[in-house]
Amino acid sequence: MRRELTSLSDLARLGFARLGSVRAQFDELDALVGDGGGDDLMPLFGAVADPDQALEALLRLARAHPDRVRRTLGSAGATRRLLLVLGASSGLADFVQRRPEALEALEAPLTELPTADDLRAGMLAAVGAGEDGIATVAGEPGRVALRVCYRRELLRLAAWDLGQPRAVEAVQAVTAVLADLAAGALDASLAVARADAARPGPGRAARDDIANTRLAIIGMGKAGARELNYVSDVDVIFVGEPAEDSGLDTDRAVAIATRLAMLTMRGIHELALEPPLWEVDANLRPEGKDGALVRTLESHLVYYDRWARDWEFQALLKARAMAGDRELGERYVERIAPKVWSSSERPSFVEQVQRMRERVTEHIPAEESEYQIKLGAGGLRDIEFTVQLLQLVHGRTDETIRVRSTLEALDALADAGYIGRAEAGEFAEDYRVLRLLEHRLQLERLSRTHLMPRDEDRLRVLARSSGLGGNAEELLTRWQRTKVAVRSLHERLFYRPLLSAVARMPGAALALTSEQAEARLSAIGFANARGALGHIAALTQGVSRRATIQRHLLPVLLQWLAEGPDPDGGLLAFRRISESLGDAHWFLRMLRDSHEAAGRLMQALSGSRFVVELLERYPEAVGWLENDADLRPRSWEALREETSATVLRHREPDAAATALRTARRREVLRLALAGILDVAKIEELGQALSSVTTAILSGVLRTIRREDGPWPEFAIIAMGRYGERSSASVPTPTSSTCTGRSPAWRPSSPSGRPSRSSPSWCVSPPTTACRSSSTRGSGRRARTAPSCGPSAPTRPTTRAGR
Numbered sequence: 064m065r066r067e068l069t070s071l072s073d074l075a076r077l078g079f080a081r082l083g084s085v086r087a088q089f090d091e092l093d094a095l096v097g098d099g100g101g102d103d104l105m106p107l108f109g110a111v112a113d114p115d116q117a118l119e120a121l122l123r124l125a126r127a128h129p130d131r132v133r134r135t136l137g138s139a140g141a142t143r144r145l146l147l148v149l150g151a152s153s154g155l156a157d158f159v160q161r162r163p164e165a166l167e168a169l170e171a172p173l174t175e176l177p178t179a180d181d182l183r184a185g186m187l188a189a190v191g192a193g194e195d196g197i198a199t200v201a202g203e204p205g206r207v208a209l210r211v212c213y214r215r216e217l218l219r220l221a222a223w224d225l226g227q228p229r230a231v232e233a234v235q236a237v238t239a240v241l242a243d244l245a246a247g248a249l250d251a252s253l254a255v256a257r258a259d260a261a262r263p264g265p266g267r268a269a270r271d272d273i274a275n276t277r278l279a280i281i282g283m284g285k286a287g288a289r290e291l292n293y294v295s296d297v298d299v300i301f302v303g304e305p306a307e308d309s310g311l312d313t314d315r316a317v318a319i320a321t322r323l324a325m326l327t328m329r330g331i332h333e334l335a336l337e338p339p340l341w342e343v344d345a346n347l348r349p350e351g352k353d354g355a356l357v358r359t360l361e362s363h364l365v366y367y368d369r370w371a372r373d374w375e376f377q378a379l380l381k382a383r384a385m386a387g388d389r390e391l392g393e394r395y396v397e398r399i400a401p402k403v404w405s406s407s408e409r410p411s412f413v414e415q416v417q418r419m420r421e422r423v424t425e426h427i428p429a430e431e432s433e434y435q436i437k438l439g440a441g442g443l444r445d446i447e448f449t450v451q452l453l454q455l456v457h458g459r460t461d462e463t464i465r466v467r468s469t470l471e472a473l474d475a476l477a478d479a480g481y482i483g484r485a486e487a488g489e490f491a492e493d494y495r496v497l498r499l500l501e502h503r504l505q506l507e508r509l510s511r512t513h514l515m516p517r518d519e520d521r522l523r524v525l526a527r528s529s530g531l532g533g534n535a536e537e538l539l540t541r542w543q544r545t546k547v548a549v550r551s552l553h554e555r556l557f558y559r560p561l562l563s564a565v566a567r568m569p570g571a572a573l574a575l576t577s578e579q580a581e582a583r584l585s586a587i588g589f590a591n592a593r594g595a596l597g598h599i600a601a602l603t604q605g606v607s608r609r610a611t612i613q614r615h616l617l618p619v620l621l622q623w624l625a626e627g628p629d630p631d632g633g634l635l636a637f638r639r640i641s642e643s644l645g646d647a648h649w650f651l652r653m654l655r656d657s658h659e660a661a662g663r664l665m666q667a668l669s670g671s672r673f674v675v676e677l678l679e680r681y682p683e684a685v686g687w688l689e690n691d692a693d694l695r696p697r698s699w700e701a702l703r704e705e706t707s708a709t710v711l712r713h714r715e716p717d718a719a720a721t722a723l724r725t726a727r728r729r730e731v732l733r734l735a736l737a738g739i740l741d742v743a744k745i746e747e748l749g750q751a752l753s754s755v756t757t758a759i760l761s762g763v764l765r766t767i768r769r770e771d772g773p774w775p776e777f778a779i780i781a782m783g784r785y786g787e788r789s790s791a792s793v794p795t796p797t798s799s800t801c802t803g804r805s806p807a808w809r810p811s812s813p814s815g816r817p818s819r820s821s822p823s824w825c826v827s828p829p830t831t832a833c834r835s836s837s838t839r840g841s842g843r844r845a846r847t848a849p850s851c852g853p854s855a856p857t858r859p860t861t862r863a864g865r
Contacts, residue, residue, distance in 0.1 A: 095126060243289070287381035294505040671739055681732060
C-alpha cells in the first residue's frame with residue numbers, strides 16, 4: 064500500500080494523536096491486506112472522529128478477518144463508511160469483530176432511510192416468523208438472531224448518520240428510524256416469545272390459546288414519539304385481552320399475555336451470546352413496579368379515571384401503538400386520549416408539573432449537574448417539559464397541537480401562536496444540538512449516557528464526530544451557549560403565569576362558539592352579551608396570527624374584564640386597540656407571554672373610560688404595562704428636558720403647542736395607569752400631575768416668548784390643589800443659572816430689560832423665593848409657577864422666568 068502522506072505533520076493534520084505508532088500500524092495493515100486499500104486510504108482518516116481508534120480497530124479486524132477486510136477496502140465508499148463507524152463507535156467496532164459478515168451491510172450506500180414496515184419485515188424474517196406471528200427460530204438462537212439483525216441495521220444507520228455534512232439536521236430522521244427499529248425488534252422478540260411459550264415447561268400454553276391472546280405493546284416517551292436515542296430505555300405499557308369470540312377466559316388471556324410480555328422483554332435485554340440491546344422498561348404502567356405487568360384495556364381506563372396522578376397523564380402524551388396487536392393498541396390510545404387532553408383541568412396541574420421538573424433537577428448528583436446533557440439546567444428535559452406543558456394546557460381545545468414528537472410539537476405550537484416563531488426555531492435548533500451530542504456519546508460505546516466528557520481528548524473526538532466545533536474549546540463554548548439559551552427560554556415559557564390561568568378555566572368556557580356563550584357572558588357580568596359576541600367574533604375571525612392568538616387567550620381575558628366595573632366598555636376598547644396595533648409583534652407577544660401585562664390591560668380597560676380614551680389615542684402605551692418602571696411618574700428633570708427639546712424641535716408656535724399637549728396627555732395616561740394599577744401612591748400622583756402641568760405651562764410660555772422682547776414681567780400663580788401639590792413637585796435647583804442650549808435671560812440694565820442679543824429662556828424650576836408664596840382673597844393656597852419673563856430681583860415674591 065503506497066502512501067504519500069507520511070510526515071508527522073501530515074498525520075497530525077488528519078487528526079492522529081499517537082503519532083509514534085501510526086506508521087508501524089499502517090505497515091502491519093499493508094502486510095495483512097496488501098493493496099486492498101489503495102492509495103487513497105490514509106486521507107480518509109481526516110473525516111473520522113478518532114483516527115487512532117479507527118486505525119486500531121481496522122487493524123484488529125484485519126488480523127482476525129483479513130479476507131473480509133480486504134473485500135471491504137476494495138470499495139472506496141465501503142472503506143469510508145467503515146472508517147467513519149470505527150472512529151466513532153468502539154461498540155460497533157466490537158460488533159463487526161464478533162460478526163464480520165455484518166460488513167456486507169456497508170458495501171452499498173444507504174440512499175434512502177428504511178421505513179417502519181421494512182424494518183419490521185426484516186426483523187421478523189431474521190427469526191423466521193410467519194403470518195401467525197410465531198418464530199421458527201426460538202430460544203436463545205432466536206434472541207441472538209434478532210439482536211444481530213438489529214445491530215446490522217444500526218451499523219448501516221450509523222454510517223449514514225456519521226456521513227452527513229450537517230449531522231444536526233439529520234437528528235429527527237435518525238431518531239425516527241431508531242424508534243422504528245426498536246419497534247421491529249419488539250415484534251421479533253414477541254414472535255420468539257410466542258414460540259417459547261408453547262414449548263414444554265413451566266408456564267407452557269397451548270398454541271391455540273396463544274393465538275387467541277391479544278397483546279399490544281404501547282410505546283411511551285421517546286419510543287412513542289419516534290425520537291429514540293441510539294441507546295435508551297424503551298418505555299412500554301402492555302395491554303392484553305382475549306380475541307373476540309375466541310371463548311378464551313379473560314383471566315387466562317391476561318395470564319398468557321403476561322408470560323408473553325416477560326419473554327418479550329427478556330429477548331431484548333437478557334444476557335445471551337449476543338449482548339443485550341437496551342432495557343425494556345414497563346414501570347410507567349398503572350401502579351408502577353407494584354402494578355400488574357399486563358392489564359386489559361378496561362382495567363387501564365378504570366385506573367386512569369380513579370387513581371392516576373398528574374405525571375401519568377403527561378407520560379401518556381406520547382403513547383403510541385408500537386408493536387404487537389396494532390388494532391388493540393390504537394384502541395387503547397384512542398380511549399386514553401380524552402383523559403390526557405383534559406388532565407390540565409385537574410387542581411394545580413400546572414404547578415405540579417412545574418414542581419416535578421424542579422424535583423428532577425434536585426435529584427441530580429452534585430458531581431454530575433454541570434455535565435448533564437439531559438436532566439440538568441439548560442438540558443433536554445427543560446425543552447421537553449416546556450413543550451409538553453404547553454401542549455397539555457392548550458391542547459384541550461386545539462387538536463392541531465396534539466402531536467407526539469417534540470420538534471413537530473414546536474412547529475405546531477408556533478403555527479397556532481402559543482409561542483413565537485423565533486422562540487420555536489431557537490428551541491428546535493437547541494434541541495437538535497443536544498440530541499446530537501447525546502447520540503454521539505451513546506454511539507461511542509453503545510451505552511446509555513447523558514454526561515459530557517471531562518477530558519480534552521474525548522471532547523476533541525466529540526467535536527469532530529458531531530461537527531459542532533473544531534476543537535474541544537469550541538465545542539464547550541457551543542454547548543454552554545446552548546444551555547444558557549435553553550434555560551432562558553424554559554424559564555420564560557415553562558413558568559409563564561398565563562398557563563395556570565388558562566388551565567384553571569373550565570373546558571366549557573373555552574368553547575366560545577357554543578350556543579351557551581351568550582348566556583355565559585351575561586352570567587359573568589356583560590350587560591350586552593350579544594354585542595360582546597360581536598366583538599369576540601371580530602377579534603377572532605380569520606386565519607391571521609393575531610386572530611389565532613386572541614382566539615386562544617380570549618376566554619381568560621374575558622374573565623379578567625368581567626372582574627372590572629365595565630366589562631362591555633373594556634371589551635370594545637380592547638377590540639379597538641387590537642385593531643389599531645394590528646399584527647404588531649410586541650403586542651401579540653405581550654398578550655401571550657406576559658400574564659401580568661395582559662391582566663393589567665384588562666383591568667385598565669374595564670376600569671376607566673378616561674384611560675380608554677387616552678389609550679385609543681396612544682395604543683403603543685400598552686407596552687408600558689410589562690414594566691413597573693415605565694409606569695412610574697417621571698422626574699421633573701426628565702420632564703423639563705423633554706419640554707425644552709420639544710420647543711427647540713418645533714419652530715412654529717402652533718406645532719410646538721400641539722406637541723406639548725400630546726406629551727401632556729401621554730404623561731397623564733401614564734399616571735392614570737399607575738394609579739389604577741397601584742404602581743404609584745395617591746400622594747405621588749398629585750405631585751407628578753403638578754409637575755406635568757408645570758412642564759407644559761413652561762413650554763408654552765417659552766414657545767410664545769421665543770421672539771425678541773421686550774417682554775413685561777409675567778408670573779403664573781398656581782391656585783387650589785395645583786398650589787398645594789406643586790410646591791412639593793418641583794425640586795429647588797442648586798443654581799438659578801441655566802446652561803447648555805437654553806441660556807437664561809440675563810438683565811443688561813438696572814431696569815431688568817433683557818438684551819436683544821440674547822433672546823432665550825430658562826428651563827430651571829422656580830427658586831425658593833417664589834415656590835410657595837401665599838395669597839389671600841379666596842382663602843386657598845397659591846404659588847408662583849415658573850415663567851419666562853425677565854428676572855426681577857427687586858420682587859422676589861413674583862419670580863419671573865430666568
